[in-house]
Amino acid sequence: MDLNLSATQGMYVETVRRFVKTEILPGLLEVERKHAFPFSVVRRAWELGILNLSIPAVIKGFELDALSSALIIEELAYGDSGIATSAMCNDLANAVIAQHGIPSQQEAFLRPFVEEPLLASFCLTEPGAGSDNSAMTTFMVRREDGSYLLNGTKCFITNASFASQFTVFCKVGKPAGNFMACVIVPVPPPALEAIAGGFPTGREIFLPAGGCIAVGKPEDKLGQRLSNTAAVTFEEVVVTPEQIIGDRRRGFQYIIDVLDYARPMVAAIGVGLARRALAVTIDYTRERRQFGQRICDLPVARETLTAMWKKVELAKLALIKAAVTLDEKGSDRGLYASLAKNAAAEAAIFCANEGLHLHGGYGFMNEYEIAKLARDAHIIDIYEGVREVQNMIIGREIC
């Protein structure tokens, strides 16, 4: 395993670093306080080629390897982990189409993302089915004409207020069915004024083929306030066989395949956040003096900074291992994806909390970025599988 970046990877990293420095970090805390969705940043990211990293080259997508994608997501998260989550969610929703869709489905459901700055949502979690997604009750039932009707409610769905396409996992036949399917529901993108303002309310989408999608009011979140999260209800939504990805009984396997890809990307978000927390804390403790010395020179404080640095470096190694194992299609890619996600979540939470502590009372003030980073960090340990679920996977694989 070569730990050096290729020239192309180095160029990706430099491009995103410049973007973060000039277009995300200036005024970040003010925008974040308003909880407004930064669509102009998303649009610019699309123009720069930072969105939709996994779309196949045959339909003019970037089809980046996992390591390059992770490097890009990490740099984006160094700027803001909410924006990185929103960007990454397009790949989360679209990876299943790239992995298991037939060419006509890839053309129909992925091509629009190449042509326009659109957002997609990945709809798995339900109010009664979080870590245990097999308990989901959203289901589709076949009609006499061969089409299906989709009904059910998903919650905590990233990008939902702005999505132009929903990737939905559902049971087949009945809510308690044994089989799970994956269906793609494209919808007209929301009105431009709703996007430009960044403050969506609920959204009701009546579909031309029949049925309605109701998107709830955006959730008021502790952190990652620059990503959009809302509940989505599917009411009598007509689904044609062309909208079903792969085998309509193999949805559970498709979820595993997507998460094997997506967990290293969440790890990248965690590493980016942890690095940012370390950087702002080093800057602060170099400036601030107590007991006649810079705080970073006080031995116990320096020990904390050293512990933060070690967490970042170890999480980064775990991330690289997971991404390379995924690129090599290793049979243990799920194991390393879980390791990287847990290591990165631990690094993010540790660095944000200890960083806040080293800022003293100032760290508790919203005008310091470390306060935002501490709020943002917790979700890394929760979404795409809580820590305990990753440990379950690791335990199962090694025993």
Ligand SMILES: Cc1cc2nc3c(=O)[nH]c(=O)nc-3n(C[C@H](O)[C@H](O)[C@H](O)COP(=O)(O)OP(=O)(O)OC[C@H]3O[C@@H](n4cnc5c(N)ncnc54)[C@H](O)[C@@H]3O)c2cc1C
């Ligand atoms: C900001 C945000 C964005 C999200 N984006 C999306 C999205 O785009 N699409 C989507 O489908 N979902 C999304 N989610 C949902 C997310 O993936 C779930 O919240 C997560 O999987 C946990 O499910 P839950 O919240 O129902 O917690 P629960 O499953 O109820 O778990 C609660 C707690 O119980 C404990 N626990 C659970 N299982 C076990 C176990 N096996 N062993 C021991 N302890 C356990 C853990 O401590 C866990 O934290 C998002 C969530 C948030 C907050």
